[in-house]
Amino acid sequence: MATPMTFAAPHAFLGARAHDRGAAVCVAGVPLDIGTTNRAGTRDGPRAIRAAARMLTDGRHPETGADPAALDLSDLGEFAIALGDIPESLRLVEAQATGLAHLLAFGGEHGVTLPLLRALTKRIGGPVGMVHIDAHLDTSEDNFGQRFAHGSVFWHAITEGLVEPRRMIQIGIRSPAWPEMFAWTRAQGVTILSAQQVHESTPAAVATRVLEVVGAGPAYLSFDIDGLDPAFAPGTGTPEVGGLATWQAQGILRRLGAIDFRGADVVEVAPAYDVAEVTALAAATIGWEYLCLLAGKG
Template sequence: MSKQQERPLPAFAARETFFTTAKTGGAEISIAGVPLDIATTNRAGARDGPAAVRRASRMAGGTYPDLWADLYDLDFADVGNFAVLMGKLDESLALIEQQALEHEHLIAVGGDHLVTLPLLRAAAKKHGGPLGLVHFDAHVDTWAENYGVAVTHGTNFRIAINEGLVDPERMVQVGIRCRVEPEVWQWTLDQGVTIITAEDVHMSNPADIATRIHEVVGDEAKTYLTFDIDCFDPSCAPGTGTPEMGGLLAWQARAILTRLGGINFIGMDMVEVAPAYDVGEITALNGASVMAFYMGLLAAAKR
């Protein structure tokens, strides 16, 4: 076998890289940490997300019965953490975009959700925009500003839409349940974005939600996946900066994600894991599992 999981060590002793890979570059898929959290509007700490998810990912790789696809059949590498400039937001965003452009298919681990903006800028340049977007979150992240600031982890997708990085008519948000002003909600809908609330998910079923996602983004055009860990209910993900009650349970997110096969994903990120607030590493494990299911979709597509 050419699988990267051929390792003699038990999980607790395995190397702390993403999914224990020994590769540090030169792979078809790059996994990078993006430890930036200076755009956070509530609890800071997502800068430590990449390290926590790396550790938890030792228990998240391999084959799952959902797909019967082994992520270790993929050629992937842990390329380390992207460089950021301490306390300098604009410069850090430019630096993240520059580094992201060096990778063909990037899986990024934040950091707060603003890191998605430079990642989308890079993806749109590399793959051609506007892109479709599948966005799991508790928050719409389409505010014009947060607390008088125009560039935060809550304004990233308004900026992305206005810059033409994503096609709002091929953008679907799943798990939304935040406090939000009516004008922000309406602006989002007016752009053509499809909002599937957490209650919509709870009152429906994962298969129907996945079907709706397929209908919105299509299966041919290039699409990006972004997953904010606060899409999960705090019972499943306490370790995040802005938790919201009533979110998706882990089984629901898993069942939806594993039904997204066939979508032409060209990259993803998983953000907002803040391990200082975690309990028993469950947030980090759920974050690593989200990545594993995404990689399972890629592995299934190669069969």
């Protein structure tokens, strides 16, 4: 069958077949955004990412030749949430993620990572290493009195034993935060690379550090699109200047093929604030780069 024109590509991510939970790799949207602390609107992120992904359907990876089309890939559509109820929404998301062999999720706010990690660690029987790209630490015990807001996701993940802090690295951090939050995060054993440190280094050197920290064992990738500078990703709820360029993010990710990733998410795309689809395309490309890592393993 001939490859369709990009503007006529199926509306599933990369044209994946629909609603097969038994696939080796599943894609799903998690349209939850009621725990955001600034601009809402990431409930529309998964739809925008799928639409932008049409640009990625007509060729293989330019460096490795990997092709996500070679994967046993299915798009499950959107996970159900409970309107206005964060704890119940997290329970529902965890239930829907349970039993999937490998999940790439598109948010939605960053809070969706917590139930995805709960489901994954139950399936594999233990915690995971973590590659976390973001402008924010997300290790606040609560945000404005809300325990499950999107800025608390990794406080919960660490205290619940879902991630191994000494195998966790945060990349691109640059937002204002209380010194106590930095101190607590580092005290758990987490490695923090600020955006400035990334800029003063190279993607190759950053990737080497990631490999050193994460090491062997199962791991997870969580990519908050605000890890990118607003020049490259304006369509997000909490933009912070001074972030990564898309070429830096790609250069890092492309060197992480040795990591035993068991799942991933790309979150915080808010298309109402986007310009010419650049944020959605960046998020779709990050998802595509991740799937190319999996396809490259043969």
